[in-house]
Amino acid sequence: MSLPNAAVTQEAMASFATAENPRLAHVMALLVKHLHAFVAESKLSKDEWMQGLQFLTASAAITDEERNEFSLFSDIMGISSMVDVVSQPEGGTPSSVLGPFHNHDSLVRPNGVNLVQDQPGDKVWFHGRVLDVEGQPIANAQIDFWQNADNGLYPAQDPAQDPQNLRCKVQCDAQGGFELLTIRPQPYTVPTDGPVGALLAASRRNIWRPAHYHVIVSAPGFVGLVTELFPQGSAYIDNDTVFGVRPGLVVPFQPCQDPEVAQRFGVDGPLLEVSYEFRLARPA
Numbered sequence: 001m002s003l004p005n006a007a008v009t010q011e012a013m014a015s016f017a018t019a020e021n022p023r024l025a026h027v028m029a030l031l032v033k034h035l036h037a038f039v040a041e042s043k044l045s046k047d048e049w050m051q052g053l054q055f056l057t058a059s060a061a062i063t064d065e066e067r068n069e070f071s072l073f074s075d076i077m078g079i080s081s082m083v084d085v086v087s088q089p090e091g092g093t094p095s096s097v098l099g100p101f102h103n104h105d106s107l108v109r110p111n112g113v114n115l116v117q118d119q120p121g122d123k124v125w126f127h128g129r130v131l132d133v134e135g136q137p138i139a140n141a142q143i144d145f146w147q148n149a150d151n152g153l154y155p156a157q158d159p160a161q162d163p164q165n166l167r168c169k170v171q172c173d174a175q176g177g178f179e180l181l182t183i184r185p186q187p188y189t190v191p192t193d194g195p196v197g198a199l200l201a202a203s204r205r206n207i208w209r210p211a212h213y214h215v216i217v218s219a220p221g222f223v224g225l226v227t228e229l230f231p232q233g234s235a236y237i238d239n240d241t242v243f244g245v246r247p248g249l250v251v252p253f254q255p256c257q258d259p260e261v262a263q264r265f266g267v268d269g270p271l272l273e274v275s276y277e278f279r280l281a282r283p284a
């Protein structure tokens with residue numbers, strides 16, 4: 001016996017009520033509700049549905065340990081950013097997308113590390129503090145930092161780079177302070193050789209991200225923060241293909257006026273300076 005549309009939706013939603021975990025039952029029922037509404041409103045054809053399944057199949061085929069096409073799909077649909085927004089703890093620094101190039105194996109380096117060595121790029125003194133939402137310093141917080149090189153590539157994309165290039169973990173001091181020497185990051189395109197790239201091309205969408213630093217800030221007793229900092233005026237700052245730019249995460253890269261900083265890092269020439277205070281919230 002065929003069921004009217006609304007009855008199909010009701011039955012499919014109710015079918016998850018048996019889940020042991022009530023949150024699973026709730027989330028799956030809502031997912032069914034909204035996916036059914038999407039199918040009904042768009043009057044999705046069987047061919048279009050099959051194209052959707054083929055897209056998912058192709059995404060699975062290209063996904064491996066180093067590359068996740070589903071993660072990229074979530075990013076370009078704005079879903080990763082929506083999850084960030086709805087899970088944002090009050091008073092903390094805004095979070096932003098993790099991206100595909102985080103490496104759990106980054107080395108712990110001394111606070112004050114020079115990550116530049118002899119590679120090209122505008123040298124940047126990146127420093128700041130980690131505070132709680134009341135503005136009190138968090139002693140010994142950890143900064144996990146990574147960025148792309150001056151050629152726009154991350155080590156995973158560029159065999160010429162050391163796997164540890166322009167990435168590190170740094171332990172903040174007792175006042176929550178940290179500093180490191182790095183370079184100005186560069187805009188780059190998301191991977192376009194998979195089904196997501198084909199979708200972006202068919203949609204005539206921008207494939208670029210604005211330049212950014214990636215930072216994960218963590219401290220015992222606080223909600224961890226995954227975020228990004230974007231240079232003011234970077235290309236694509238108003239058209240990020242993964243929707244990661246948020247107010248409060250766009251920062252000026254200003255000329256550093258203090259000659260002692262270059263001396264301290266043992267380098268010559270002009271430096272840029274980026275200063276930022278990260279704020280971590282406690283669990284609700």
Ligand SMILES: [Fe+2]
Nearest residue numbers: 099101212214
């Ligand atoms: Fe990135």
